[in-house]
Amino acid sequence: MAGSIPGWDMPVEDGSTAGGFWRLAWRRLRRKRVALCAGVVVVLIACLAVAGPHFSGVRYDSLDWDALAVPPQFGGAHWLGTDRLGRDLFVRTLYGVRISLLIGLLASAVSLVIGVVWGMVAGYSGGRTDELMMRAVDVLYSLPYLFVVIILTTLFTRGSLIVLFVAIGAVGWLTIARIVRGQTLVLARTEFVEAARVIGVPPGAMLWRHILPNLSGTIVAYATLAIPQMILFESFLSFLGLGVQEPLPSLGNLINDGAREMQSAPWMLLVPAAFLVVLLLCFSVVGDALRDALDPREGPA
Amino acid sequence: MLAYAARRLAAIPPTLFVIVTLAFVVVRAAPGGPFDAEQSLPPQVKANLERAYGLDQPLATQYLHYLTAIAHGDFGPSLKYRDTSVGALIAQGLPVSLTLGFAALLVALALGVPLGTWAALRRGRPVDHGIMGLAVLGVVLPSFVTGPLLVLIFGLGLHWLPVAGWQNGNPYYLVLPVMTLALPLIAYIARLIRSSLLEVLQSDFIRAARARGLGSRRVIWRHALPPALLPVVSYLGPATAFVVTGSLVVETVFGLPGTGRYLVEGAIDRDYTLVMGMVIVYGLITLTCNLAADLIYGWLDPRVGHAS
Numbered sequence: 001m002a003g004s005i006p007g008w009d010m011p012v013e014d015g016s017t018a019g020g021f022w023r024l025a026w027r028r029l030r031r032k033r034v035a036l037c038a039g040v041v042v043v044l045i046a047c048l049a050v051a052g053p054h055f056s057g058v059r060y061d062s063l064d065w066d067a068l069a070v071p072p073q074f075g076g077a078h079w080l081g082t083d084r085l086g087r088d089l090f091v092r093t094l095y096g097v098r099i100s101l102l103i104g105l106l107a108s109a110v111s112l113v114i115g116v117v118w119g120m121v122a123g124y125s126g127g128r129t130d131e132l133m134m135r136a137v138d139v140l141y142s143l144p145y146l147f148v149v150i151i152l153t154t155l156f157t158r159g160s161l162i163v164l165f166v167a168i169g170a171v172g173w174l175t176i177a178r179i180v181r182g183q184t185l186v187l188a189r190t191e192f193v194e195a196a197r198v199i200g201v202p203p204g205a206m207l208w209r210h211i212l213p214n215l216s217g218t219i220v221a222y223a224t225l226a227i228p229q230m231i232l233f234e235s236f237l238s239f240l241g242l243g244v245q246e247p248l249p250s251l252g253n254l255i256n257d258g259a260r261e262m263q264s265a266p267w268m269l270l271v272p273a274a275f276l277v278v279l280l281l282c283f284s285v286v287g288d289a290l291r292d293a294l295d296p297r298e299g300p301a
Numbered sequence: 302m303l304a305y306a307a308r309r310l311a312a313i314p315p316t317l318f319v320i321v322t323l324a325f326v327v328v329r330a331a332p333g334g335p336f337d338a339e340q341s342l343p344p345q346v347k348a349n350l351e352r353a354y355g356l357d358q359p360l361a362t363q364y365l366h367y368l369t370a371i372a373h374g375d376f377g378p379s380l381k382y383r384d385t386s387v388g389a390l391i392a393q394g395l396p397v398s399l400t401l402g403f404a405a406l407l408v409a410l411a412l413g414v415p416l417g418t419w420a421a422l423r424r425g426r427p428v429d430h431g432i433m434g435l436a437v438l439g440v441v442l443p444s445f446v447t448g449p450l451l452v453l454i455f456g457l458g459l460h461w462l463p464v465a466g467w468q469n470g471n472p473y474y475l476v477l478p479v480m481t482l483a484l485p486l487i488a489y490i491a492r493l494i495r496s497s498l499l500e501v502l503q504s505d506f507i508r509a510a511r512a513r514g515l516g517s518r519r520v521i522w523r524h525a526l527p528p529a530l531l532p533v534v535s536y537l538g539p540a541t542a543f544v545v546t547g548s549l550v551v552e553t554v555f556g557l558p559g560t561g562r563y564l565v566e567g568a569i570d571r572d573y574t575l576v577m578g579m580v581i582v583y584g585l586i587t588l589t590c591n592l593a594a595d596l597i598y599g600w601l602d603p604r605v606g607h608a609s
Contacts, residue, residue, distance in 0.1 A: 139316060150568055151327050151576070232443055239445040240549060240565050252445070259449035259554060263457055273446045280441045 021217060028293040035289030038282035045279055049097035058088045060095040061247040072267050081267045083257060087247075093272050096249040097279065103165045103250075104231035108223055110169025111230070115176030116219060120207050122177070123184025134181065137174050149233060153242050164243055168233045176222050183218055187211050217294035225287035228280045235276060251276045306596055313588050317581065321371070324580040325364055328573055335380035335571045354380060356573075367577070376578040381570045387578035394560035395582065397467060401551065401559060402544040404479045409486030409540070414533065416487065417494025418526065424499060432491060439488025444547050448481040448554035465556040478555045482547050486540055490533055498529040527601070534598045541590035545583050 029035065053060065063086045072081040072089075080090035122133035140148075152167035187193060188211070196210050231251075237243030238252025246253065251272050258269030334356070336347050351357045355366060370377055376387035420432040455477060456464035468474045501507060502525055510520045552561035560579060567575035 139319070150564060151324060151580070153568075228441075236443065236445065236546075236550065240553065242565065242568070255445060255449070259445070259452075262449055262453050266453060269449050269453065273450065277442060277446060280443075281438070284437075284441055 025217065025290075025293045029289055032289045032293075035285055038285040038289075041278065041282045042286060045097060045275070045282075046101060049094045049101060052094040053091050053098075058091050060092050060249055061087065063087060071265070072271075080271050081265070083268055084261060084265070089268065089271050092249040093251075093254060093275055096251045096254050096272060097275055099161070099244055099248065100231050100234055100251045100276075100279075103161065103168065103234045103244075104227045107165040107169035107172060107230040107234070108226040110166060111172035111226060112176060112219065112223055114170065115173030116180050116212075116215070118173065119177040119180025119182075120184050120211055120215070123181035124188050124203065124207055124211065126185075126188070130181070134178075137177055140171070141174050149237060150240075150242060153237060161244070164234065164237070165230075168230055168237075172226060172230060172233070176219075176226065179218060179222060180215060183215055184211055187214055221287065221291040221294045224290050225284065228283035228287070231276075231283070232280060251279075305599065306592075309592050309595065313585075313592070316588060317584055320584045321368070321577065321581060322364075324577055325367065328568075328571075328576050329360060331571065333571050335573060337571070354378065371581065376581075377574040379572055379575050381567070381572040381575065387574050390563060390575065391560055391578055391582055394558055394563065397557055398548050398552070398559035398561060401475070401478055401482065401548055401557065402541070404475060405482035405486065405544055405547075406537070406540065408479055408483040409490055410533070412483070413487040413490025414494055414530070417491035418498060418521075420491065421495040421498040421502070422521070429495075433495070436488040436491050439484050440492070442484070443550075444481050444485065445550045445554065447484055448478075448551060451477050451481055452554070465554075467557050478551045478557060481554070482544060482551050485547075486543065489540075490536065493532045493536055494529060497532045498525060501525050501529045531598065531602055534594060534601060536594075537597075538591035538594040541594075542587050545587060 066086070068082065068084060068086045070082050072079060080088075080093065082088055083092070118133060118137075122130045125133075148171045149167050152170065153163060193206065193210055196206055201210070234243055234250065235252030235255065238250040239256045241253070241256070243252055244250035254272035255269060255276065258265075258267075258272060262269045334351075336342055336350050342350070348357070355363060358366075367377070374388075376391065379385050379387050379390060382390060416432050416436075420429045423429045452464050455462045462476050463474050464477075466474055507520060507525055510524045511517075515524075548559060549561040549565060551557070552559040553565075560582070563575055564579040564583070566572070567579060
């Protein structure tokens, strides 16, 4: 896999070229302590979000009439407090994280598939096709994408999770398409691709077997950067009341609830906001580091 | 240059036409209609309402009618705010949204450029680390988190600034919404300026200017900063798109009487004409700002040839 793109087979700083592409990337990544810590935090939050609610014994929508809007108290029954309906904020936030992560992952997957295919086909075809496909990307780029998402979410019943991640993913593929197209252009001119073409490899097999594996580093790096973007979209929509609907929690609608109650119950805002901020921050730190490690020739800022 | 501007300008109507058509199709494909209220109307009343607004006609006819009306500058009546036209709603709210958006852009430039420059000139020092650390936070924090947090701190906690409201554009009431909208932009612009200035400072013409014995202040202000500003200019296009979407949140958080809420409300209430009107207005704003940014870029950077 290594060696196909100029620069990847260059000696790394410690003077050794041993190991494949992924091993080199891991070595570059390992030196970034901050990014590793951020990665650990992401994994911890994800584990907590997936496993946590099972152990608490309280459901995200169960009401505790004896504890309406109680502030956080350690050692108490609800140690991050409750909302005005007496629902446990800790459980609701973890559940919200879970939903936000789920939508973030699925939407990233949707946007990756569209973007990678679009970019590869455009970059490999070249000429008129390429121009037409990339012009379409330019036009979509000039639109405020959240706008498009808002209109798309009205298409179906509000609050359907499937619609949500399809809609978010459907507009998030533009950057990835551009990057993949650029890389494909470079790859299409390399000797091994030319050699494959000479022996008669059809375009489909060429993209799948020869181009795609060489794009994997880029794709992984941008996928990690795409996830926080998608989480952000989801929370934005839920904040505006267009995304995940009550009683299902998501970080966005929890923050919206909290913002409305912040005078009397500031913890309702601060708890989900803190989770969202930490999650976004860690994801983008990890993504940046991965991009540096996997794609040494710097993508767009 | 003029020919280029004219060609770009001429491309706006077709683009807008595509946007309008797409929006029309999507909004109409959505299930439910504008008159599906909680207490359902008697079928006859609903039919009469639909007839009155021309919603009983075939979709193609409605589309043609709509296009003709739009070409005459008529956005049609709002389906939810009865007795009000979409044009009147937009005319009422747009000044608020525009004030907010432009103020945010200005603040972002006025703070982002100096901060980025400062960080670049103190590269590797604590100032640089401090500014860039805050910038990462600024880029990551979404406005629906910073908005309520700013209110919590400066409004409810310190009582320095009013919590919400518009008060006919009283600057005092504008501080928090504008800052909320501008923060990510400040952070992003500071990062852009820092990296581009660092790159420019390493180029040969800067070394030549230094070698000629020019003072470092002159080198930075006259020679290094202008080319370093170019990425910021090209970022202004996406920045307006960001401001447009950000204003949806900011207007909700601070209860401002702008147009942002119309898009969301219109989408939820299936107020077809209102959503379409908002799509057209915001589409036009984004396209114009993108064009303006590109033209300014071409004017500032003689290397950009518009001949082809």
